[in-house]
Amino acid sequence: xxxxxxxxxxxxxxxxxxxxxxxxxxxxxxxxxxxxxxxxxxxxxxxxxxxxxxxxxxxxxxxxxxxxxxxxxxxxxxxxxxxxxxxxxxxxxxxxxxxxxxxxxxxxxxxxx
Amino acid sequence: xxxxxxxxxxxxxxxxxxxxxxxxxxxxxxxxxxxxxxxxxxxxxxxxxxxxxxxxxxxxxxxxxxxxxxxxxxxxxxxxxxxxxxxxxxxxxxxxxxxxxxxxxxxxxx
Numbered sequence: 723x724x725x726x727x728x729x730x731x732x733x734x735x736x737x738x739x740x741x742x743x744x745x746x747x748x749x750x751x752x753x754x755x756x757x758x759x760x761x762x763x764x765x766x767x768x769x770x771x772x773x774x775x776x777x778x779x780x781x782x783x784x785x786x787x788x789x790x791x792x793x794x795x796x797x798x799x800x801x802x803x804x805x806x807x808x809x810x811x812x813x814x815x816x817x818x819x820x821x822x823x824x825x826x827x828x829x830x831x832x833x834x835x
Numbered sequence: 836x837x838x839x840x841x842x843x844x845x846x847x848x849x850x851x852x853x854x855x856x857x858x859x860x861x862x863x864x865x866x867x868x869x870x871x872x873x874x875x876x877x878x879x880x881x882x883x884x885x886x887x888x889x890x891x892x893x894x895x896x897x898x899x900x901x902x903x904x905x906x907x908x909x910x911x912x913x914x915x916x917x918x919x920x921x922x923x924x925x926x927x928x929x930x931x932x933x934x935x936x937x938x939x940x941x942x943x944x945x
Contacts, residue, residue, distance in 0.1 A: 726878075755932065762844070764924060764937035765879075772931060780932070812878055814933075821867040821886065824933055826878030 724749045728813050728827035734835050735800070735807065743798045743830045745813035752817070754796040755824065758782060759810040768811075771796055800832060808834050838862050839927050841936035848943050854912040856939050858925035861906065867928035870899060870910045872921045873938070879924060883910070915943045 726747045735741045747754065753772050757765040767780030771790040785804025790796055796815075800807045810831050814824040840859045848854045858868075866887035871879035885892040885899045885908065892899050898911045912919055922940050926933045 728878075753931070757935070762937060764841075765935040767932055767934070770932050778931075810876070814878075820928055820930060823869055823881040823884060825881070826871075828878050829876065831876065 726813060726815055726825055726827035728811075728830050731828065731830060733830055733832045735832060737834055738802045740799055740801050741807075741832065743800065743811055743813075743832070745796045745798065745827060746794055747796075747815045747825075747827075748794060749815055749817070749825065750793070751815035751825075752793070753815060753824075754790070755814040755816075756780070756786075756788065756796070756798045757812045757814065759812060759829075765812065768798065807832055837937075838865075838929070839925060839934050839936040841925060841939050843939050844937070845940040845942070848915045848941065850917055850943055850945050851914045854910075854915045854919065854941055854943070856910040856912075856923050856925075856941065858908050858910075858936055859906055860908075860927050862927070862929070863903075863906065865927040865929065868899070868901065868908050869926045869928070869933065870897075871924045871926065871935075872919075873924060874921050882923075912941075915941075917943050917945065919943050 729744045755770040756768040769788040771777035787799045813827045816824040869884040870882040873879040901908045922938045926935045
């Protein structure tokens with residue numbers, strides 16, 4: 723059953739700690755994306771990757787880091803430098819880089835406590 | 836600088852009637868547009884897309900219209916059903932990434 727899996731669904735982090743969100747896909751998609759959703763602000767792009775071992779910053783990359791060591795995996799690390807990390811994080815992938823739909827995971831709700 | 840705008844944060848429609856969700860964009864180079872539906876605490880699901888070479892695309896109850904000269908697209912849902920109640924996002928393909936609007940919350944009431 724192909725799809726995108728994000729884990730965990732809920733995550734709590736203490737201030738000052740780094741935390742890594744997992745995203746795995748078995749759709750054989752080349753491109754993968756991380757978005758953040760906040761109330762009233764839609765989906766904002768954090769990082770994206772078109773191929774393995776390459777990635778680009780999105781509109782709100784500060785305080786985040788990613789890696790793309792495998793085609794199937796695109797983990798996102800929320801660092802202590804991210805000032806407002808509490809949000810709903812969404813991972814997506816798509817077959818090509820243009821003119822195709824993206825498929826999303828179920829999201830991870832990160833709360834800083 | 837918001838390149839994709841959904842100016843109506845919410846819309847309320849009676850069951851069986853038409854729902855029209857609107858979206859504006861600023862970059863005339865965008866040539867592919869998509870609509871997604873999202874329930875709370877879930878990932879968005881793809882609904883329908885349209886290429887700039889077309890001005891209309893239909894899929895069942897969903898129709899997307901594109902007006903390139905006005906840089907405007909709309910999603911029509913006919914007839915609206917209670918299960919359509921969700922947040923709808925429009926998105927534009929910006930070469931190698933999708934840019935999303937802020938979303939419109941649709942509520943379909945009996």
